[in-house]
Amino acid sequence: MQDRNELMERLNRAADTLRRRIGACRPAVGIILGSGLNPLAEAVEDAVHVPFREVPFMRASTADGHVGRFVCGMFAGVPVLMMQGRLHGYEDCSAVDVAFPVWLMARLGIQRLITTNAAGAVNASYQVGDFCIMNDQINLTGRNPIANLDAADMAERFFSMLDCFDPHLRALAHEAAAETGVRVQEGVYLGVLGPSFETRAEIRAFRTLGADTVAMSVCEEVIAARHAGMSVLGMSLISNMACGIQGASPTEEEIREVGASREADFERLMRALVPKVAQAD
Ligand code: HPA
Numbered sequence: 001m002q003d004r005n006e007l008m009e010r011l012n013r014a015a016d017t018l019r020r021r022i023g024a025c026r027p028a029v030g031i032i033l034g035s036g037l038n039p040l041a042e043a044v045e046d047a048v049h050v051p052f053r054e055v056p057f058m059r060a061s062t063a064d065g066h067v068g069r070f071v072c073g074m075f076a077g078v079p080v081l082m083m084q085g086r087l088h089g090y091e092d093c094s095a096v097d098v099a100f101p102v103w104l105m106a107r108l109g110i111q112r113l114i115t116t117n118a119a120g121a122v123n124a125s126y127q128v129g130d131f132c133i134m135n136d137q138i139n140l141t142g143r144n145p146i147a148n149l150d151a152a153d154m155a156e157r158f159f160s161m162l163d164c165f166d167p168h169l170r171a172l173a174h175e176a177a178a179e180t181g182v183r184v185q186e187g188v189y190l191g192v193l194g195p196s197f198e199t200r201a202e203i204r205a206f207r208t209l210g211a212d213t214v215a216m217s218v219c220e221e222v223i224a225a226r227h228a229g230m231s232v233l234g235m236s237l238i239s240n241m242a243c244g245i246q247g248a249s250p251t252e253e254e255i256r257e258v259g260a261s262r263e264a265d266f267e268r269l270m271r272a273l274v275p276k277v278a279q280a281d
Contacts, residue, residue: 007096007150010057014100015107021050022072022108027081028278030105030230031270034086034117034217036239036259038067040267041084047073052087055104059097061085065256070101076271078278081105086117088217089141090195099145099224103154106228112169112277113225114233114270118255119189119215120197120242122207126185128241129262131269132213133173134165134189134234138206139219141193146227155227164226168280169233176272182265187212189234191219200244214242233277237262 025048033040041047050070052058061068066085073080083101087093105113119132126132146152146159170186177184190206192198194216198206206214213236225232239255241248 005150007148008154011100011103011107013056014058014104017055018050018070018104019108022048022081025072025079027072027079027108027110028112029078029080029274030110030113031080031082031274032086032113032115032221033082033084035063035065035255036118036237037116037266038065038084039263040270041067041071041082043267044071044073044075044080044082047071058100059087059093061087062091063088064252076274078274080274081108081110086217089143089193089220090216095143095145095220096148096151098220099151102221102224103228106225106230111230112280113230114235114274114277115218115221116235116237117215117217118239118259119213119236120240120250121212121238121245122190122203122214122242123187123212124245126212126238128238128258130183130185130238131177131266132185132187132236132238133170134236135170135186136188137164137219137222137234138188138190138209138211139223141191141219143193143220145220145224155229159227161223161226164222164232165234166231169231169277172276172280173233173235173273176269176276180268180272182269185212189218189236190214192216197250198243203242203244213238237266
């Protein structure tokens with residue numbers, strides 16, 4: 001059994017390091033950049049870069065295209081802390097490892113989180129290249145970062161996940177999409193552990209369960225953020241149709257290519273969105 005309070009001590013030490021490294025920057029919004037979406041962090045001005053491996057107790061990113069560093073600075077006039085890359089369960093990270101940077105953000109005083117990823121469309125009416133605002137999640141990873149004595153101690157162990165994606169932030173995302181003319185969908189996100197892509201039968205089952213999109217991240221971050229009282233917005237880039245939908249068989253290459261082709265629209269959307277999220281009541 002783990003020592004009680006070990007996680008809290010680790011978080012304190014990690015937060016001290018990160019605070020020291022980012023200096024005077026007081027980030028108002030945390031942004032996690034998923035597969036194919038990492039280039040957005042290059043647009044941060046006056047950026048301070050802190051590789052995950054230089055923060056005590058943070059795991060390093062091993063996924064392709066995930067740079068694996070914090071980028072703190074100004075984006076669209078807002079002080080932000082971006083994660084250029086994230087940690088996934090399929091990289092041998094525990095649910096607590098995945099949640100760790102989200103808890104760090106909360107300790108730095110960040111109350112709003114935008115988490116992004118590339119996802120497969122389970123909903124056949126979606127198109128590759130669309131963005132999709134998450135309106136709920138189905139956690140099929142089989143993991144939960146609060147299922148841990150220390151984590152449970154940080155706030156109420158049992159807490160509601162109703163509206164885990166904040167309705168007001170979702171409305172702001174629609175506003176930003178309308179202003180920029182970027183096509184967005186809104187749907188239910190389903191998270192799996194991976195790293196194998198799903199079978200055709202799994203995708204049929206997920207559709208029956210009510211999922212619109214599927215990927216291998218986000219759920220544990222959202223649970224950690226809600227437990228810490230943060231407001232969360234989730235946004236996927238539809239990088240592919242999920243297995244079997246219109247005959248699809250997803251590949252990593254396709255996900256990367258679609259990410260690259262949607263980079264400019266993602267930046268336009270985020271430039272409109274981030275100031276709204278920062279100013280939200
Ligand atoms: N399945 C799981 N994860 C993914 C997918 C997918 O189709 N696309 C991008 N990440």
